[in-house]
Amino acid sequence: MNCSDNDIANGHRQDELQQIYDLLVIGGGVNGTGIAMDAAGRGLTVALCEMEDLGGATSSNSSKLIHGGLRYLEHYQFGLVKKALAEREILLTNAPHIMWPLRFILPHRPHLRPAWMIRIGLFLYDNLAKRETLRPSRGVEFDQNSPLKSEIRKGFIYSDVWVDDARLVVLCALAAQEHGAKILTRTQVTKAQRIDGLWSITLTDVITGETRCVKAKGLVNAAGPWASRLFDDAFSIKAPKEIRLVKGSHIVVPRMCMGEEAFILQNEDERIVFVIPYEQQFSLIGTTDVEYAGNPRDAKISAEEVEYLISVVNAHFKKQITVDDVVWTFSGVRPLMDDEVADAKKASRDYSFEIDSVAGQAPLLSVFGGKLTTYRKLAEAATNAMCEYFPGSGDAWTQTAKLPGADFIDPQELFSSLALEFPWLPSSLLTRYVRSYGTRVKNFLAGTQSMTDLGQHFGSELYQIEVDYLIKHEWVVELDDLIWRRTKLGLLLSHDEKQNLAHYLQSQLKR
Known part of the structure; x- marks a missing residue:
């Protein structure tokens, strides 16, 4: 039974069958909703399909930060850091209700990184991109009232931005919907094939099992950790790139200290761990970098990851924590570009996209990699590329666009x-x-x-x-x-x- 036959058998109205979208976006994470919002705002007819809840996987399991990535400077990812730093100010202006400035304290541990190296890194962090709202970095000295261990006497403080990541995804979906996009959650794309210059796409309701068919002039694969797998499962095309799955886990404990600052802790393995004030009463601690295989939705923190995060915190703070203090954990699988770097912590957090387009055939754009901070920039670049196939589409517009609920000054x-x-x-x-x-x-x-x-x-x-x-x-x-x-x-x-x-x-x- 082909797609159209399924629709008729399931009782769908004929006008539904004739619906042709300009773009159908697969994936309701921050990249998919960002692309749907951008494209709909340029006048394209858009549908977005998410097989579970919006932001239900990687996008809601982050460290909740809009940040340049201070540690990426050590891996010479200057372009990514500059791009991310510039986005901090844009996103702060566009959604000040769900994100706000956050000061980070970086305790200095001389045996890990010399002070001069950190100062250079922070100088670059302050100046690689224009900074209007966020305060510059500076050195700090800790006294007996510091929550840090007494042997930690000096450090640095700099600025980044906190964000409610899951609500960011929902607001992008709301903005897309207000520009005419159709948002379909609990809807999986189970097959997509090119027929007569269009994509013919089978949608399956994951709750009822019911199927229906829609058509689209262009298809966007923003499935995050599933982006490569989707080629085998739904497209029957060889994936142009493979992505690397890396699990990042977090723990939540009762508030470590009552100050408003977050901490960024250096560890002997050259990784860093954040300790972030969270929901007034708690501290969010993370993240890990662990190679992952399997279904991204099944990702769970391991006992080893819990012990790792606790050990890093206890090496820095007077207040010691144990497994019994953990009130919640969460894990997300990051879809990183497979740049063949052996160490997961050195794998690039940048993004790329590939367009599969044969003359006369409907285009397919697939997103690989990316990070929360650069979602808007990624969405703009991806939409620009797809708009090449839609000459009447509008110009880029999201840089100054307020997200729903952000129409206030302070x-x-x-x-x-x-x-x-x-x-x-x-x-x-x-x-x-x-x-x-x-x-x-x-x-x-x-x-x-x-x-x-x-x-x-x-x-x-x-x-x-x-x-x-x-x-x-x-x-x-x-x-x-x-x-x-x-x-x-x-x-x-x-x-x-x-x-x-x-x-x-x-x-x-x-x-």
Whole structure:
């Protein structure tokens, strides 16, 4: 049975069968949603397919940083660092509700790297790209009040940016949708073939198993860790490049210290480990670099990785931690370009893309590699390349585009104005709303006059009005979508509260 026959057998309307998109994007991570947003904003008709939840794999399992990559300078990746540094300022302006400046303390350990080398690296970090918002680096001295061990007396401090990575993906998808893109989650591309100058694509609903067919003039493979595998599974074409899968794992522990700064710790194996203030009460510690084989969705932290991260932290901090302090872990598989470097930590974090286009045939663009910080730049370059096949498309536009909810000047001013409008909201809840939704919080708070109007309380200041909004407008289907990606309330909700919330989700989605 061919694609069209399947559609007719499953009862799809004929007008659905005749839908022809300019681009169909495979992959709902930050690169896929970024490309969908950019292309839709240039006037192309776009559909995006994600086989699970938006940002459900690599894009939500990062260190939550928009950064140039200070350690990449040691591997002479100056072009990547310059590109990433320039993007920090752009992204800060475009989404100030979900990202903000973060100061990093780098303790100096002379036996690992001499001070002069670090100073040169930080000078380059400050000056490789234009810096308007972020403060420059400087040296620091630690006294008896420092959380670091007493033998660590000096160090450096510099700037990077924190980001809610999973919400960044959702905001890109929302922006794409507002420009006309169709966002299809829990939808897998199971076959794609060129027929009569178009891509004929079989989509399978991973929940129901139902299939249907759409057509597209161009196809974008932004499947991240699955990008190479997709060639065998769906395209029946040899992959032009293989990607290298490297697992990065993190642990979350109760807050290590109460300052607002993060720490970047040097280790004897030449790797670095971040200790980042996280969700007010916790510290996020990571990451590792471990070669990985298998399904990226099955990636889990190993006991060895946990011990590694704990040992690096304990070598630096007065406060010692153990396995019993770990309240949550997560692992993501990074799809790195296979540049045949033996050591995973030296593998390039840059990106490339390949276009498969035979004269008269519909093009296929595949993305390989990349990092969170350069997603917008990657999306712009990929969309530029695909727009060569669409002469009427618009110009690049995302550099100055505010992401949904970012139409305000200053987060504190937004908080103050919302506090006046909704004076009965607890400050802690309003703070989370501003940092998650920006001005979009009014989409579900409009008309409310008291806490009672927020509906059922599920625990940890999660109310029915927000849950309903996330189901209706942000593609929430499963519990993890809500408590780990749209929010991080999984850290605070009890087992019973999570079960109650899961039952509520099921009841709403059955309607």
